[in-house]
Amino acid sequence: xxxxxxxxxxxxxxxxxxxxxxxxxxxxxxxxxxxxxxxxxxxxxxxxxxxxxxxxxxxxxxxxxxxxxxxxxxxxxxxxxxxxxxxxxxxxxxxxxxxxxxxxxxxxxxxxxxxxxxxxxxxxxxxxxxxxxxxxxxxxxxxxxxxxxxxxxxxxxxxxxxxxxxxxxxxxxxxxxxxxxxxxxxxxxxxxxxxxxxxxxxxxxxxxxxxxxxxxxxxxxxxxxxxxxxxxxxxxxxxxxxxxxxxxxxxxxxxxxxxxxxxxxxxxxxxxxxxxxxxxxxxxxxxxxxxxxxxxxxxxxxxxxxxxxxxxxxxxxxxxxxxxxxxxxxxxxxxxxxxxxxxxxxxxxxxxxxxxxxxxxxxxxxxxxxxxxxxxxxxxxxxxxxxxxxxxxxxxxxxxxxxxxxxxxxxxxxxxxxxxxxxxxxxxxxxxxxxxxxxxxxxxxxxxxxxxxxxxxxxxxxxxxxxxxxxxxxxxxxxxxxxxxxxxxxxxxxxxxxxxxxxxxxxxxxxxxxxxxxxxxxxxxxxxxxxxxxxxxxxxxxxxxxxxxxx
Amino acid sequence: xxxxxxxxxxxxxxxxxxxxxxxxxxxxxxxxxxxxxxxxxxxxxxxxxxxxxxxxxxxxxxxxxxxxxxxxxxxxxxxxxxxxxxxxxxxxxxxxxxxxxxxxxxxxxxxxxxxxxxxxxxxxxxxxxxxxxxxxxxxxxxxxxxxxxxxxxxxxxxxxxxxxxxxxxxxxxxxxxxxxxxxxxxxxxxxxxxxxxxxxxxxxxxxxxxxxxxxxxxxxxxxxxxxxxxxxxxxxxxxxxxxxxxxxxxxxxxxxxxxxxxxxxxxxxxxxxxxxxxxxxxxxxxxxxxxxxxxxxxxxxxxxxxxxxx
Numbered sequence: 001x002x003x004x005x006x007x008x009x010x011x012x013x014x015x016x017x018x019x020x021x022x023x024x025x026x027x028x029x030x031x032x033x034x035x036x037x038x039x040x041x042x043x044x045x046x047x048x049x050x051x052x053x054x055x056x057x058x059x060x061x062x063x064x065x066x067x068x069x070x071x072x073x074x075x076x077x078x079x080x081x082x083x084x085x086x087x088x089x090x091x092x093x094x095x096x097x098x099x100x101x102x103x104x105x106x107x108x109x110x111x112x113x114x115x116x117x118x119x120x121x122x123x124x125x126x127x128x129x130x131x132x133x134x135x136x137x138x139x140x141x142x143x144x145x146x147x148x149x150x151x152x153x154x155x156x157x158x159x160x161x162x163x164x165x166x167x168x169x170x171x172x173x174x175x176x177x178x179x180x181x182x183x184x185x186x187x188x189x190x191x192x193x194x195x196x197x198x199x200x201x202x203x204x205x206x207x208x209x210x211x212x213x214x215x216x217x218x219x220x221x222x223x224x225x226x227x228x229x230x231x232x233x234x235x236x237x238x239x240x241x242x243x244x245x246x247x248x249x250x251x252x253x254x255x256x257x258x259x260x261x262x263x264x265x266x267x268x269x270x271x272x273x274x275x276x277x278x279x280x281x282x283x284x285x286x287x288x289x290x291x292x293x294x295x296x297x298x299x300x301x302x303x304x305x306x307x308x309x310x311x312x313x314x315x316x317x318x319x320x321x322x323x324x325x326x327x328x329x330x331x332x333x334x335x336x337x338x339x340x341x342x343x344x345x346x347x348x349x350x351x352x353x354x355x356x357x358x359x360x361x362x363x364x365x366x367x368x369x370x371x372x373x374x375x376x377x378x379x380x381x382x383x384x385x386x387x388x389x390x391x392x393x394x395x396x397x398x399x400x401x402x403x404x405x406x407x408x409x410x411x412x413x414x415x416x417x418x419x420x421x422x423x424x425x426x427x428x429x430x431x432x433x434x435x436x437x438x439x440x441x442x443x444x445x446x447x448x449x450x451x452x453x454x455x456x457x458x459x460x461x462x463x464x465x466x467x468x469x470x471x472x473x474x475x476x477x478x479x480x481x482x483x484x485x486x487x488x489x490x491x492x493x494x495x496x497x498x499x500x501x502x503x504x505x506x507x508x509x510x511x512x513x514x515x516x517x518x519x520x521x522x523x524x525x526x527x528x529x530x531x532x533x534x535x536x537x538x539x540x541x542x543x544x545x546x547x548x549x550x551x
Numbered sequence: 552x553x554x555x556x557x558x559x560x561x562x563x564x565x566x567x568x569x570x571x572x573x574x575x576x577x578x579x580x581x582x583x584x585x586x587x588x589x590x591x592x593x594x595x596x597x598x599x600x601x602x603x604x605x606x607x608x609x610x611x612x613x614x615x616x617x618x619x620x621x622x623x624x625x626x627x628x629x630x631x632x633x634x635x636x637x638x639x640x641x642x643x644x645x646x647x648x649x650x651x652x653x654x655x656x657x658x659x660x661x662x663x664x665x666x667x668x669x670x671x672x673x674x675x676x677x678x679x680x681x682x683x684x685x686x687x688x689x690x691x692x693x694x695x696x697x698x699x700x701x702x703x704x705x706x707x708x709x710x711x712x713x714x715x716x717x718x719x720x721x722x723x724x725x726x727x728x729x730x731x732x733x734x735x736x737x738x739x740x741x742x743x744x745x746x747x748x749x750x751x752x753x754x755x756x757x758x759x760x761x762x763x764x765x766x767x768x769x770x771x772x773x774x775x776x777x778x779x780x781x782x783x784x785x786x787x788x789x790x791x792x793x794x795x796x797x798x799x800x801x802x803x804x805x806x807x808x809x810x811x812x813x814x815x816x817x818x819x820x821x822x823x824x825x826x827x828x829x830x831x832x833x834x835x836x837x838x839x840x841x842x843x844x845x846x847x848x849x850x851x852x853x854x855x856x857x858x859x860x861x
Contacts, residue, residue: 325732328735328736329735329736330732330735330736353738354738355738356738357736357737357738358737358738360736361737362733362736362737364729364732364733365729366729369728369729369730370729370730370732370733371730371733372730372734372747372748372751372752373752374751374752375747383734383737383739383747384737384738387734387737387738387739387740387743388738434733434737438737
């Protein structure tokens with residue numbers, strides 16, 4: 001029996017075949033199966049997925065056969081293609097806030113698919129939209145159906161996008177990184193929803209992701225893509241247990257895993273001089289005309305000793321970045337106290353503030369936008385040295401920059417290039433070099449690896465840890481990724497809605513969390529191991545039923 | 552975001568000579584303006600033309616080998632006057648453009664750095680922009696007397712507020728960009744941020760606007776001279792040639808024709824330059840232009856590096 005989707009020898013190339021993005025990809029999606037397509041940026045996985053509903057970028061040359069519910073997508077006429085899209089295969093996009101049109105209600109948007117496929121009765125459309133919203137777990141769908149996208153949270157929006165995909169009960173759902181833009185606790189809910197789509201509606205799902213944890217949680221089978229080819233295809237428990245291809249092994253090794261990093265010698269360790277102290281810290285963004293002030297951080301107290309790395313984890317909007325920015329004065333401290341090197345940041349002005357900033361380095365999240373595109377890599381790294389006139393001679397300055405490039409493992413020739421010409425990982429290393437230029441005693445790293453692929457992330461983290469040991473700077477490491485934080489920090493603080501829920505040594509917090517929220521956070525992280533994930537799911541179901549039993 | 556990142560990177564790449572050479576509009580525009588400027592600079596002394604030499608016997612003569620463009624109502628050689636007029640017009644427009652750009656950039660960047668200053672400066676700009684440009688220039692020229700430097704000041708006052716507004720908008724957007732925050736976080740002084748980080752990044756929008764201002768200055772000068780509030784006679788400018796030609800349009804239509812043609816050609820040349828510059832600096836139109844040329848390659852690069860979400 002053939003499944004709803006078969007791809008045979010699909011090749012997508014550009015520039016008349018000079019650049020091959022997808023090379024001879026073949027796979028089959030069986031009925032009621034969840035197949036994961038895994039790979040890093042540029043591996044051709046998204047392009048493969050888009051080919052299924054013939055959404056090509058301009059100028060693509062396509063070869064091969066894509067059979068979707070018995071019809072060859074690549075050769076059917078336009079009218080048939082429109083019928084196939086939505087009815088046979090529907091797409092769930094990565095970023096729910098962009099995938100929804102802000103000027104229409106969600107009910108209207110769900111009904112649009114129905115209208116396009118010949119359902120014209122308004123009452124029926126609305127009823128179906130409400131039903132779909134209920135199916136995807138939106139509470140109170142009768143009211144929410146008239147909401148506009150901005151009235152919903154990110155997770156709810158993604159549920160609406162899934163509802164739109166489900167509207168015509170397609171045989172195949174293509175989900176392109178459906179949870180990448182979401183927090184872990186929300187991600188868990190969306191993954192459950194996708195699983196339910198399969199279990200209850202019998203849809204086949206093709207999920208594209210770079211997150212191996214998601215794969216382990218959801219997929220029955222996995223296809224690993226690398227440079228446009230499928231390098232390995234196997235059932236997911238087989239793939240995780242004994243990966244065959246070299247690349248798969250490397251990929252799996254690069255994934256930071258919770259609870260597996262080497263325990264650090266902390267806790268009992270002597271803590272030296274305090275570098276940063278936050279005492280009942282409050283940060284409130286001032287309200288503008290007619291808006292109330294928004295408190296971003298509420299009564300947070302922590303401290304960082306010299307040579308210590310404090311990891312700050314939390315979901316989006318938890319105030320973790322705000323704290324990091326406050327350290328260098330990019331956000332105002334409005335209450336409590338924050339002392340950097342013993343100096344109160346609320347009082348620091350002019351020369352003092354400059355001096356504090358000289359002793360603090362900052363690594364930004366997005367390496368693409370954190371450099372002036374008119375400056376070469378050399379100038380970018382030399383900028384802090386020039387600003388603080390750290391080196392009298394141009395020669396000494398040059399030597400220092402070269403030394404920094406060596407420290408972050410970048411070839412010296414890169415100095416003359418522009419940031420835009422480097423890859424994400426290289427750029428982030430330039431960012432690290434820039435932060436380290438003045439030999440700071442303290443570094444704030446705001447999600448430094450969240451924009452990078454796992455294998456590149458592993459490399460950047462390795463450089464960071466080595467340099468931290470070598471140079472002994474203290475650091476505030478902000479991340480949403482628990483595994484990364486665990487790997488890198490001595491102590492961990494967990495933030496939620498601007499309040500510090502838990503603070504303790506990494507081992508304590510990760511193995512024996514005291515706070516419910518920490519536990520939820522840790523449990524929500526999908527582990528790249530299907531066996532563990534299945535177990536987690538079972539225990540979650542039993543505890544849920546136990547809960548409902550009590551009620 | 553990912554796509555714009557790659558394009559801005561390409562736009563900033565040094566050795567963009569090839570992309571300039573591919574930009575046909577820019578080349579044609581530069582060629583047109585360049586040859587006018589060159590002719591105005593070299594030809595009069597080379598051919599020994601005197602724009603002020605009056606020859607009452609040969610008034611309003613049609614174009615002939617002796618007087619290529621004919622003569623005007625006082626018997627002055629029109630070719631000489633056209634060339635001298637070109638020199639006046641281009642000098643004036645270049646001066647106006649330079650000063651209004653300098654003032655506009657300074658005011659715009661300053662305003663983006665201080666809220667109170669922003670309110671004051673922008674209200675002043677609003678006030679100036681509320682008055683019709685030509686009327687303001689006319690009033691200023693009438694008050695201070697029509698001569699070259701007053702005309703320069705008048706037109707600069709007219710054009711500077713627009714540039715200031717534009718630069719301020721761009722600078723405000725830049726101030727919230729990460730690289731500017733990075734500069735703040737490393738303890739960079741405000742002045743250095745303005746010069747090193749903000750200024751180079753506003754240049755792209757400025758470059759396009761400046762060519763428009765140049766073209767507009769030429770037209771405004773011609774209009775003012777035509778109205779008698781511009782370059783005072785007997786000094787030639789395209790505007791006073793038009794003015795002189797107006798009265799004798801039936802007898803010697805070529806005067807008006809040549810002067811208008813010169814203005815039109817110059818403005819078209821400048822518009823072409825500005826179009827070309829925009830293609831060069833604006834990532835979006837640039838992407839489009841490049842895609843039509845070498846579509847697949849460019850598109851692929853964009854996907855390969857950044858097509859995959861992370």
